[in-house]
Amino acid sequence: MLGLLARGECYGVELVRQLSDLLGTTTSEGTIYPLLARLRRTGRIATHWRESPSGPPRRYYTLTPAGEAALAQFKVEWTAFRSGVDRILETERG
Amino acid sequence: MNKHDQLVADYLARVERAAAWLPPERRSELLEDLREHIAVARTEAADDSEAQVRTTLERLGDPDAIVAAAATPADADQAASSSIGRMAIAAVVVGSFVVCVLAVFLVSFFSTREASDGGALESLPPVQLTAVVE
Numbered sequence: 001m002l003g004l005l006a007r008g009e010c011y012g013v014e015l016v017r018q019l020s021d022l023l024g025t026t027t028s029e030g031t032i033y034p035l036l037a038r039l040r041r042t043g044r045i046a047t048h049w050r051e052s053p054s055g056p057p058r059r060y061y062t063l064t065p066a067g068e069a070a071l072a073q074f075k076v077e078w079t080a081f082r083s084g085v086d087r088i089l090e091t092e093r094g
Numbered sequence: 095m096n097k098h099d100q101l102v103a104d105y106l107a108r109v110e111r112a113a114a115w116l117p118p119e120r121r122s123e124l125l126e127d128l129r130e131h132i133a134v135a136r137t138e139a140a141d142d143s144e145a146q147v148r149t150t151l152e153r154l155g156d157p158d159a160i161v162a163a164a165a166t167p168a169d170a171d172q173a174a175s176s177s178i179g180r181m182a183i184a185a186v187v188v189g190s191f192v193v194c195v196l197a198v199f200l201v202s203f204f205s206t207r208e209a210s211d212g213g214a215l216e217s218l219p220p221v222q223l224t225a226v227v228e
Contacts, residue, residue, distance in 0.1 A: 011134065012127065012130065012131050012134065013131055013134045013135050013138065016131070027155060027159075028154070028155025028156060028159045028160060028163075029131075029153045029154050029155060030109075030128060030131070030154035030155045030157075030159075030160040030163075031155065031159060031160050031163035033124060033127040033128060033131070033160070034124060034160065034161075034163040034164035035163065036127070037120065037123055037124065037127065037164070038166065052137075054137055054138075055133070055134060055136075055137025055138070056130070056133045056134060056137065058130075058134060059127075059130060
C-alpha cells in the first residue's frame, strides 16, 4: 500500500483498482479500508479531501515522511528476504 | 430512496452489525470509508444500474471479512484483559461471599464460647474464684 502511494497520491477507489491490476483480482476490496485507517492512525499516511469534476469529493491518501521511512525499511527487509528465498529455491535471476 | 440506495443501506447495515465490537470511532470511520467508496464507484461506473451496484458491493466483499481486517493485536489484548477482568470480578464476588459466611460462623462460634466460659467461671468453687480475682 505504501509502495503504491509512493507513486503518487490516490483516492480509495483508485487504490483498489491499482491493486487489482497489479496483483490480480482481490477477493475482498473492502479490506483495504481498515488497513488504510490503521496506516492513518500510525501516521504513515495522511488524507485530504478534494473536489471532483464529477461526483462526490474524494479523500486522497498521501505518504507522510514516517510512511516513506517505513517503506524504505521494508524495501531493505524485503530484498534480504527475497534473496534468502532465492538462494534456498535456487531461483536467482542471472 | 430507490432500490439501489436500499441495497447500499442494507449492505452498510450488515457491516455495522458485524462491526458492533469495534470502538465507536473506528466503526463510524469504516462505515464512512465504505460509504464513500460506494458513492465514488457508482459515479465512475458505466451506469448506475442495479447490476452495477450489486457488483460494486460484491467486490467490496463479505462484511465479516472487512471487519476482521480491522482487528488489531490490541483488540485481542483488550478482549483477553476484559475476560480476565470478568474472572477477577467473579473471584471478588465469590471471595467476599466466603469471607461473609466465615465471619458469621466465627462470630456465632465465639459468642457461644464466651457464654459457656461465663458459665464455667460461675461454676468454679469460691476459693478458686478468689484466687482468680487476686
